[in-house]
Amino acid sequence: MTKPLLQAKALTCIREERILFDELSFDVHPGDILQIEGPNGAGKTSLLRILAGLSRPYSGSVFYQNQLIEEARDEYHQALLYLGHLPGVKSELSAEENLNFNLKLAGYHDAPQREILAKVNLTGFEEHPAGHLSAGQHRRIALARLWHSEAKIWIVDEPLTAIDKRGVAELEQLFLDHADRGGCVILTTHQDLQLVGNRLKKLTLSYQFHPEA
Numbered sequence: 287m288t289k290p291l292l293q294a295k296a297l298t299c300i301r302e303e304r305i306l307f308d309e310l311s312f313d314v315h316p317g318d319i320l321q322i323e324g325p326n327g328a329g330k331t332s333l334l335r336i337l338a339g340l341s342r343p344y345s346g347s348v349f350y351q352n353q354l355i356e357e358a359r360d361e362y363h364q365a366l367l368y369l370g371h372l373p374g375v376k377s378e379l380s381a382e383e384n385l386n387f388n389l390k391l392a393g394y395h396d397a398p399q400r401e402i403l404a405k406v407n408l409t410g411f412e413e414h415p416a417g418h419l420s421a422g423q424h425r426r427i428a429l430a431r432l433w434h435s436e437a438k439i440w441i442v443d444e445p446l447t448a449i450d451k452r453g454v455a456e457l458e459q460l461f462l463d464h465a466d467r468g469g470c471v472i473l474t475t476h477q478d479l480q481l482v483g484n485r486l487k488k489l490t491l492s493y494q495f496h497p498e499a
């Protein structure tokens with residue numbers, strides 16, 4: 287059995303006096319594709335943000351290769367690609383400028399941007415302001431980074447929203463390839479994944495309603 291890349295240990299998250307999850311523990315290994323599922327408001331995004339080190343749990347810890355993520359900040363930052371559910375794309379910049387900005391931020395200075403944009407089907411739209419593109423094209427700009435990433439751990443929030451059928455199949459294949467290379471993917475989606483299918487592990491969060499005492 288391979289050593290886990292990421293471990294959640296006894297994570298509890300409370301938002302506005304509601305317990306979203308309580309003492310949640312799980313391991314993510316190289317090769318895993320883990321779908322966090324559950325109804326709106328169940329806490330999927332909150333969990334992803336905690337795993338990415340962007341917010342703190344009420345209690346519990348996240349470990350990257352046996353080290354607390356707070357204590358392995360630099361290594362973890364190198365190993366992680368987090369794409370939140372808001373694409374992080376600036377409307378006034380072109381598709382290519384946005385990608386260029388995101389890649390440079392991630393430390394990639396000589397990435398083949400046009401090739402990457404071609405992979406997400408944005409050939410011909412490279413110089414269009416992102417704000418003039420469709421919702422799916424907008425999201426594809428953010429997702430393009432996945433096609434040029436050396437990060438082992440991908441945490442992606444709702445990557446399939448607004449993406450067409452072919453795009454979904456391409457993304458699923460990308461996730462499979464990444465997992466086959468020893469990476470892992472943790473994602474949320476309300477869609478059924480067709481290609482990833484039996485490779486998929488699932489973690490279900492339920493919406494817990496706590497009426498006032």
Ligand SMILES: Nc1ncnc2c1ncn2[C@@H]1O[C@H](COP(=O)(O)OP(=O)(O)OP(=O)(O)O)[C@@H](O)[C@H]1O
Nearest residue numbers: 301302306324325326327328329330331332333474
């Ligand atoms: N920073 C915050 N401050 C206060 N409450 C928050 C915060 N972030 C999230 N919440 C609340 O936590 C709950 C869970 O939100 P979260 O976004 O994690 O759910 P989700 O499962 O991702 O939902 P969806 O499927 O709609 O994206 C919601 O009720 C939300 O209002």
